[in-house]
Amino acid sequence: MYRIVTSGLVTAALISSAPLSANEFVLSKVAKPISQAIKLSLDPALDNFSGSTQIQIEVLNSTKTIDINGVAYTATNIKLDGISQCDMTSKMLDTGIVKLHCANEIVPGKYTLSMDFTAPYNRQSVGLYKTIDGDLPYLFTQFEMSDARRAFPVFDEPEYKIPFQVTITAPSGDKVYSNTPEISTNVAGEMTTHTFAQTKPISSYLVAFAVGQFEEIEVTGMKVPGRVITTKGKIELAKYAAQQMPVVLGALEEYFGVDYPYAKLDSVAVPEFPFGAMENAGLVTYREDILLLDDNSATQNARQRTVSIIAHELAHQWYGNLVTMAWWNDLWLNEAFASWMASKITHQTHPEFESNLRLSKNRVMGVDARLSTKPIRKPINTEADIMDGLGLAYSKGEAVLSMVENWIGEEAFKAGIRDYIKTHAYKNTTADDLWNALAKASGKDVAQVLKTFIEQSAYPLITAKVSGNRLTLSQQRFVTAGTEAPAQTWTVPVSVKFGGTKLTSEQTLLLDAPSKTFELPFAPAWVFPDAQGMGYYRWLLEAKQMDTLLSHAKTALNPRERKALISAADALLDAGFISGGDLLKILGEFVNDPHPQIVSNALGYLQAQKGTFIDDSNRELWAKFVTKRAKLAVDTYGLTTKAGEDPQISKLRPMLIALLGFEGQDPAIIDTAKAQTAAYLDKASSADPYLIATYLQVAVFNGDASLIKQIKTVFETTKDPQQRTNLLYALGYAPAGAMQLDVLAYSLTDKLTAPDLSYLFSGQSYTKEREVVFRDWAYANYPALAEKLPPFALPRLPAFVAGGCELAALARANTFFSTKIEQVPGYARSLSKLDEQVNNCVQLKIREQASVDHYLKQL
Structure with missing residues (x-):
């Protein structure tokens, strides 16, 4: 529990939790901020920080109480300049609101609200938080959605867009960054005060700063100055991002027709980060394995990820920030x-x-x-x-x-x-x-x-029927088989591709009624109701029309459309319109598609269905079926990367190796995985960058305690974020039993940060035996998990321990987490969603298991 201490003009206390109405989470509208100055004393070597703030406010209505936001800080010397005889008292609510009360009436007008404050650095990757990297301490911020209030008193709601002026005093050996250019420094002994220019109007969740022993590289080719900033020893990995920033920014400026709106564009690679990236105005932060890569060996996957996330965050500079x-x-x-x-x-x-x-x-x-x-x-x-x-x-x-x-x-x-x-x-x-x-x-x-x-959930199922040149489109809510749902309708742009013996055409038709008939320019032989894969809907054809479409798919549909067709077929199983055996047959046909992404897509859906239908009675049949399909692609593309090959083939190959190594337990694959892992641990550049992540996982799954120890050693010492992430994922595949428990215990040590846990946990559900071990461990170690996980991530925990098709696991999760809803309200929603997901899976298994088994046996 947190409380504000009594000091000078202020007394305060934390009020107890009580039933909350919606407006108790929202600041009252009697006052609004005009601008804010923040002064902070930040030393990464310490565990606490201090500061002061001055907020220029306008009181809109006569009041005795002004709301601001606050969590986890202690405030002193709270003053409202411009009014006499106002000894303010303060109450910090567990809604994140601090109520400042004056005995006398505060009339409408402009005032200066000021206070001093102290707080601990957060250690769960939110607010103003501290992390250790390479034995050096660093400070970073993550304020979205509502965590600026953990770092300083603030009107912490997006509608309050105001200029902020930040001043930070930090050890002279540390570098300090904020949203705007630094306009002055003042050295006083071992501490230096950095004053930053006032920001343009921004919301509080976009304020940011970083303190520590950073390195930086200049970004050239932009209309504003910029840098890529890394923790010590990693700057060589920043070159690719520095090259891409001006390319992406220029394309965005052209699209919006408005130049980038801020004075600089710095990008920070953060070793401990709860999300992928954050669009802070002028100081964008990224999880370091997204921003940093070795340009000489990076895969196209890694490059694409870097460019895409840079583009996402820079798009926010206009849409979200401006x-x-x-x-x-x-x-x-x-x-x-x-x-x-x-x-x-x-x-x-x-x-x-x-x-x-x-x-x-x-x-x-x-x-x-x-x-x-x-x-x-x-x-x-x-x-x-x-x-x-x-x-x-x-x-x-x-x-x-x-x-x-x-x-x-x-x-x-x-x-x-x-x-x-x-x-x-x-x-x-x-x-x-x-x-x-x-x-x-x-x-x-x-x-x-x-x-x-x-403004409504779900989406339509579009039924398409052809009679001559007349196309009738009808809609209903898409639901899983056996589910009763309220009737809904949508206004749907339905893009239809259709063809005859020689002609192919496309039209977008607006379905703004439950059913509507349209005339096509000719009577089509086949119809695909999701041209370019652009529709947010599922679709249904009569059986004969579906068969005709499938016979034309590889020649008449482009790769994006074929991906859309595969996903639509998978959805039709859930809705009860095709059988499990029929779906496996359709997916199997696309495993030899000419485009590697389609092969990967089909194999991925096959693996997803395994989670529903595999059991002890068909385990060997399933392994034979999946590995046989994978070998079709292996025969085409091989198991080793070839010089100059299409990167799409290189992207597919890890899935083929995973299927042969995990499902097929292919001895040659396992031996190769162990050899590649040994070479990678000795010298990272020696490995195939496309395959090493998969080889690591296969090797660990078939490895011993000595290998786990080697991986931990390299994990703790590497300065390569990509290698660190690869090793983190691999540790999640430790063999069931003592080694798995050893890795899980390791996850709670200070060697792993709070955001690291989801990476390591992602492999725990592979095999039923390992899933049970993880589940028991998570329940037994719940207090430690709850303390380490970022607060926003905690409600996801039920899905980690009870996903899939097991009613017993669901019942255990309900029993355990329902008693903790008062402490973690998000559990109520998580359990509701989990209940539906598990029961849907169980019903699908009951309905289609016989069809799946029949298909597997006849092969």
């Missing part, structure tokens, strides 16, 4: 837009990546179909509400924006975005402002489409 949501209910649009923009810019600047084949919708449509899933635009009261379904918001939002752009046209979409940015620069907006701008530019009712996808 123009900001009024409240967190539109965070989905911030992230969806940045994801959509990143895909566009990545493909524009690096077409060789073939990133246009990525279908973001396939990551989330299974989740979005569940009754427990909420709309991505929903009421937001707490951080748990924000985090609930955040991944859905990124991917569904991106897919819906792509669908709308495809409908209204790229030029109209760009014109709408440009108008929106210029009209609302340095202001707050709601989603309606964007809809209106797109509608104005296109002349189409964009809001009619977007509201149906954004």
